[in-house]
């Protein structure tokens with residue numbers, strides 16, 4: 001496949017959001033005033049429902065969903081800058097005004113920067129399992145993160161979670177079961193891909209091609 005043209009920082013800028021308080025390189029300051037919350041209408045220039053993807057990696061979901069659903073806004077969070085740049089390039093090449101990306105720690109963004117009850121869907125696809133004990137603090141789906149997801153969702157909003165790791169999936173299922181306010185929905189079906197980009201994410205494509213099992217769940221904020 002032909003590589004897309006590398007766009008300049010100026011061309012990427014309209015698709016990127018800077019939240020210095022949640023930057024992976026910035027330590028939280030204990031006495032800092034509360035950071036400003038994101039105004040979705042001002043950011044996207046409309047009042048369409050907002051979907052947040054946590055850890056978008058190379059951005060396949062954001063691109064596919066942004067093209068397919070122009071009546072929804074997509075806000076992607078990714079902690080690794082080089083992935084943010086890669087995905088934003090794909091988004092900017094297609095000039096998708098309904099998709100924005102942010103390089104930040106999603107745990108901090110959900111807790112400090114998103115208005116309570118303002119999000120229609122939170123997507124978390126294939127989070128890193130961080131097997132080693134010394135890496136446990138990097139684990140995304142902690143009880144605190146689950147509580148933040150519930151807080152940012154509007155009533156009737158959805159959490160969509162997918163993993164290839166059975167233990168991680170069961171840990172998240174158990175965590176969510178302890179939080180009043182999440183109602184379990186039937187899991188979404190996997191599609192039958194008709195071309196090589198017809199997958200939920202890059203990791204989904206890799207794992208399905210390897211024949212690995214994939215665990216899917218969906219919750220609603222009651």
Ligand SMILES: C[S@@+](CC[C@H](N)C(=O)[O-])C[C@H]1O[C@@H](n2cnc3c(N)ncnc32)[C@H](O)[C@@H]1O
Pocket residue numbers: 054055056057058077078079080083104105106107125126127128140201202203204
């Ligand atoms: C295993 S990859 C999956 C990428 C993508 N979701 C997919 O399915 O192709 C997990 C991604 O989550 C990102 N990530 C990990 N912790 C994060 C955090 N606290 N905030 C935002 N992104 C995070 C990683 O940098 C990585 O790109």
